[in-house]
Every structure is written in C-alpha cells, then in structure tokens.
Amino acid sequence: MLKAGVFFAALAVGLSACTTIDFSKLAPATLTGSLFVMWVGEGNSSGDGKFVFVPDPADPLTFRRADSSLPGAEIQPGLMYTDGGSIPKIAQVFKGLSPWGYAPAYMIHDWMFTAHHCIVDGENDKRFDQVGNVSFKDSAEILGEAIQGMVKANKVQRNDVAGTAITAAVGSSIAENLWNKKEACAASKVSAEDVAAVEKAIPGAARPAARRTFRVSPETPAIPPRGRATIVSRITF
Structure with a gap:
C-alpha cells in the first residue's frame, strides 16, 4: 500500500481526478491459502509497525482474477516487508480504514510494488514473472x-x-510516482537478520521464498536475536 505521509494527499488527488476505475464494477477475485504477519520493529506515522509478510509454506496466499486473460491473473506474494494498509493513524478511526482490515488485499498490492521496483532495477527472478506485465x-x-x-x-x-476511497488513493498520480520510483528494490529486501528470525519461527517459510525472491546469501545467521519476529496474525481462506 501507499507509504507513510501520502495517503491523504493521494486520496484527495484520486477523488478529485476523473479516475477510470469504478470500484463498484470490479469483478471479485478469488483468494485462497494462508499468510502469516510477523512484527519485526517499530513503525512510523502510518500502519502499526514494521512487519514481514510470510507466506504459509504449506498453503501460500494466492490471488486469482475473475478474468484469467488479464495481467496479474494469478499472484502469489513472496516474503517482504509490509506495514499493512499504510493508513495514517488519524484516518484509522474511520470504518474500513484499519491498516489490517483488508490485509490479504494489501499484501497482494504490496507485492506488486515490491516486484515492480525490483524488475525496474534489473532484478531477474522468476518469482516476479507473475506481475511482470x-x-x-x-x-x-x-x-x-x-x-x-x-x-x-x-x-x-x-x-x-x-x-x-482506497482504490482512488492507490490509483492516484501520487501513487503512480511511487510505482515509477527507481532504485527502490534494495531497500525492500528482507534483511538476513529478519529472514533468520522468520525461519526460526516458521521453519521452511523464509529461506525458500527468500532465495527465490531476494537471493539471501548462504551466510545468513541460523539463530535470530532474542525478541525479534513475533507472529501477530495468521489469516486463512
């Protein structure tokens, strides 16, 4: 989702513009599988902290569009940092604007941005092929x-x-500027420390996904620092 400090501005731009996206006419997608969300640190002015999205190694979250001929027809997000919906705390009092209210949808959106940034920066990874177009x-x-x-x-x-409101915000010109940002891939890579913590908490979850996605080096420590990567949520479809 949109990062800190831009949600309201993006929403204002999105609602004032003649957007071509009509939320009411969008066909419902199918979501299956499970995901884990793990806390790894404090956040900033949006969201509720810094988290790692962790696919369930046995049943990963999978998104499928109603029309399989469209781009991004099937998306299976990989290990990545997330702050949920990146909704500023001042806006979280409104119904439907919790940073975790639509968590699986936000994870799909975060993954598209993460993958796109890495593709733009020259990363050649088959895990990004699902969203390459x-x-x-x-x-x-x-x-x-x-x-x-x-x-x-x-x-x-x-x-x-x-x-x-959410669709307008993520379809705004401000959001598009974030989409087109270059040299953003490196900052999105999950650190070796957090990869190790995820692997300790959910064996088999971090290392395979991380290798496919972010090429974690073989010297990744086996034991994470105490207190890191606490499982805060598990969502199953």
Missing part, C-alpha cells in the same frame, strides 16, 4: 478486485465508501 492501473484494479473478493467470501463487510 502488470501496469500501474492494473495494480489499482487488482487491489479493488481483491477487496471485492473478500466481501464475496464474507471475510469482511461490504463498505463501498472505504473500497472506493
């Missing part, structure tokens, strides 16, 4: 379709106001 507009539509899918699956209550 995804455009910025596609990324906003996919997030909306994921939210619609969660509504259809009765995982969340219908809230078209929140869905429309």
